[in-house]
Amino acid sequence: MLRDSSLLGPDPRSTLHSVSNLAYLLHDQGKLIDEKEPLYRRALQYQEDVLGPNHPKTLISVGNLAAFLHLQGKLGEAEPLYRRALQGQEQQLGPNDPSTLTSVNNLATLLQDQGKFHEAEPLSRRALQGQEEQLGPNHPLTLISVTNLAYILHDQGKFDEAEPLYRRALQGEEEQLRPKHLSTLISVDSLAYLLKDQGKLDEAELFFRRVLEGKEGQLGPNHASTLISVSNLAVLLQDQGKLDEAEPLYRRALQGKEERLGPNDPSTLISVGNLGDLLHTRGKLDEAEPLCRRAMEGQEKQLGRGHRDTLISVTNLAELLKSQGKLDEAEPFCRRALQGHEKLQGPDHPETVFCASKLAKLLKANGKLGEAQLHGRPRCSKA
Numbered sequence: 001m002l003r004d005s006s007l008l009g010p011d012p013r014s015t016l017h018s019v020s021n022l023a024y025l026l027h028d029q030g031k032l033i034d035e036k037e038p039l040y041r042r043a044l045q046y047q048e049d050v051l052g053p054n055h056p057k058t059l060i061s062v063g064n065l066a067a068f069l070h071l072q073g074k075l076g077e078a079e080p081l082y083r084r085a086l087q088g089q090e091q092q093l094g095p096n097d098p099s100t101l102t103s104v105n106n107l108a109t110l111l112q113d114q115g116k117f118h119e120a121e122p123l124s125r126r127a128l129q130g131q132e133e134q135l136g137p138n139h140p141l142t143l144i145s146v147t148n149l150a151y152i153l154h155d156q157g158k159f160d161e162a163e164p165l166y167r168r169a170l171q172g173e174e175e176q177l178r179p180k181h182l183s184t185l186i187s188v189d190s191l192a193y194l195l196k197d198q199g200k201l202d203e204a205e206l207f208f209r210r211v212l213e214g215k216e217g218q219l220g221p222n223h224a225s226t227l228i229s230v231s232n233l234a235v236l237l238q239d240q241g242k243l244d245e246a247e248p249l250y251r252r253a254l255q256g257k258e259e260r261l262g263p264n265d266p267s268t269l270i271s272v273g274n275l276g277d278l279l280h281t282r283g284k285l286d287e288a289e290p291l292c293r294r295a296m297e298g299q300e301k302q303l304g305r306g307h308r309d310t311l312i313s314v315t316n317l318a319e320l321l322k323s324q325g326k327l328d329e330a331e332p333f334c335r336r337a338l339q340g341h342e343k344l345q346g347p348d349h350p351e352t353v354f355c356a357s358k359l360a361k362l363l364k365a366n367g368k369l370g371e372a373q374l375h376g377r378p379r380c381s382k383a
Helices: 012-029 035-049 056-071 076-090 096-111 117-135 140-155 160-174 183-199 201-219 225-241 243-260 266-281 285-302 308-323 325-344 351-363 369-375
Strands: none
Touching: 035 056, 056 076, 056 096, 056 225, 076 096, 096 117, 096 140, 096 183, 140 160, 140 183, 160 183, 160 225, 160 369, 183 201, 183 369, 225 266, 243 266, 243 285, 266 285, 266 308, 308 325, 325 351
16 A cells, blocks of 8 residues: 655656556556555546546546456446546547547446446447447457457357357457467457357367466466466366366465455455365365355355356355255255346346256255246257
């Protein structure tokens, strides 16, 4: 935490620039949150005082603070800042200025993370169309928007629409940048996720390993982004039944995230839940239960009860309790997960259908055959 105001120069404009740079440096170095957030807020306050609340540079700092809060999982705090930045830039710079379009994209990404896909998709399409017109189809910012739209379509189960966008982004970045550039690796990672969800596990594994190798070389083995890729590869290996390979990767990812990001960071909680799910699969139920509960309770606090990641953890806990024979305790969690996915993604989304199937099996095991048949009726094929 910045403690001594004598570290700041006498010129406020120079000072606020230095504070912003220090905030970014601390962010890149993975320092404690307490050291970073006040710097972002201080930079914004100086710009509001010196330049005014609607100056383009001030609005950039508004967006930077929003992005930082977004990364920390503070979605409710980030949203009004993103909206303020966007509204101000539309007024000051115009609706198609590159900075405005970046804010459109950022807001769309936040809405996606909140599960508000119907609001996120048109914003993402607007950002992409504007950047194609203003910057060209292969500009790095345009390619980011291509990937972001693909993410939104992917999360809605629109795999056939998402795949050509992912491949376009990857091809463009390989040509514009280089195969191991971090932006390229993000596109490789995104395509790997889609291939995994399409059941193309062997092809997905090649891409996940490429990402991990690239990040270890570019960022180091303990960088937060590298650890996310460690976790992603572990998930895929688990899906392939390679449990002995997956477990040490899960444990490496969790230990590293706890040390680097803290125990309650959303990414850390994903690793907590993933390890719990693996231990469940391996029959280590007593070791798995506290991890599954920790993941769910942490995500409820950090992301909200209706967030997709929280609902996945609710489902995982329900499945664990069922495996322990605690059917009455599992049932309300299973119902909650189904209701949450129906509200978030609609009744025909693959994850909703999956939850309906799980509830039907649980009800059948608990002797509630009539209701089990109701929830087990066909809706659509699971992707």
